Amino acid sequence: MKRFAAFLESLLLTPGRNQKIGYMVEYFRDAPDPDRGYALAVLTGNLSFRQVKSKFLKDVVLEKVDPVLFDMSYDYVGDLAETIALIWPEHGNSNLPTLSGLVEELESVQPAKLAPLIAEHLSSATPTERWAIVKLATGNLRIGVSARLAKTALAEFGGKTLDEIEHIWHGLEPPYLDLFAWLEGRGALPEVHRHRIFHPMMLAHPVDEEKELPAMNPAEWQAEWKWDGIRVQLGLGEAEKTMFSRTGDNIAHTFPDLVKTVNGSAVLDGELLVGRDFMPMSFNALQQRLNRKTVSTKMLADYPAFVRVYDMLFDGDKS
């Protein structure tokens, strides 16, 4: 836990993108399995503990701290994890579990034993370790590292391209032992199901009307309307469906209405739009539905989603 806490702190305090990548490469190189895999899951937002919410942690703290003093402190600090880390009144010196030890504990502990377990660890930790424990447990990092930056560091660590990482990313699971084995040249490229793979897209770009357009032979081209939505890739499998944005984020959970209606075994390339009877509404209307954790019934009724398909990348297993 000590190494992980120091690592998170370095990432937060380092302003430069390249230095952040440097810290991540160093951590991926030096930390053992499965710690580094869990750290990667934390950085990419792929680890969460349903039982541990901010409210729960606040209650654990209020067992030991006056609520008025806690609120005054929270107002000043502005970050819950940090307020808890700093205000925690007990300072032991016992050993903390490793990162993976803590992850396994949080995943398996009985609900009734969760609060005493967290309290015990907070009492054993330094302020920075407490901060890291709370960040890890709530999954709310805010340390200025995007999932994409973490994958960029991963690519640099393994001497691969970002596309190669993105390609298999959604087929992998924490603690990513097969991924690290491949990156270190100890194992083969991890095998993942086709519909869980993100295939980097060729994006539309403008053509120079004077120079490039005359040289293009219309017989070799097919014209498509440029819809004002967002480009997506639908991966349809028997048990599971994915919908990737152009940056490789799986946004299927945000569009349950759409995902429910497409079935089969294929990978489709198209434009995500909202509107009734397949009549596209404005991009602004589509934005109402993006980046939501939960989608209300009203949202589904007002802005129903659909996809204009440009291409079928795979029909079953055939490309």
Place this chain on the structure above:
Amino acid sequence: MNLLRHDLYVDPIKAFIDPHEPVERALITHAHGDHARSGHGSVLATPDTIGLMKLRYGEDGAKKWQAVDYEKPIHLGPVTVTFYPAGHILGSAQILLETKDQRICVSGDYKRYPDKTIPAFVPVPCDIFVTEATFGLPVFQHPDPLGEAMKLLKSLQRFPDQSHLIAVYALGKAQRLIGLMREIGYTAPIYLHGSMINMCSYYQSRGIDLGDLRKATGLTKDELKGQLVLAPPSATKEVWSRRLSEPIIGMASGWMTVKQRIKQRGVELPLVISDHADWNELTQTIRDTQAEEIWITHGREDALVYWCQQQGLKAAPLHLQGREEEEEAE
């Protein structure tokens, strides 16, 4: 009637404590600019506070200087005034005002963590304790300063090709950090921004060993490579710092407790070393004085007022004019 008013005026002897404007008679707790100003008629303070004030303001920074040693009571009419060590910076004192009816102690700024450059804080039993509250929230729990100095030493060893530029206040913090680094075995020269040289020389002239100190000004980037350089907080952001190649920017301050603040300031190497009392020191000191009434001069007074009231003590914030808040308050 109290011996002391809420604006820190001692009526029977017509004197102000740490006045913001020039007055006839001033009692000064310590030499930081927000407590010790120039232009007073007479100044009563410890010899080192007077020495440091003269360094800043010159001999005519006050019309008359009167030095008084720690724990030597002086009788001014009906009031006995005694200066006790406050453990904040060299010369810093708490001022005890005493009549046959009442004892009031004004803390000035203070801390109780060990500081080998100066005499340690002495708790003074009193009826009314006037305390600072710079770090008056329970989130401020300062760590062992030697551990923080070790962080700096490790970084110097880990990045031997980079300069380490550490922001410190010129009076007090600079000398304390140097002392801590010497204590953990850092013997290399330490390079100083021009504004710190006088203060460091003063400490050295008082027999405080700070080791090999040199001027940073005029040296090349190569000469400062791998070296420890101290500068006031403002200089770390300015042109001045450009003389260093890819410096690691650090800061030694109690404010370095809060990560979001560290980030806002662009500090990569935060060192939580404070010359002010943290929450536990504030509350412990209030208990130690056994005072039943607490006045709070400056800082985050709300939480401390609330805590005092929870303990059944009378407490009031003073809202003094001219005390520097936040980052500049060291």
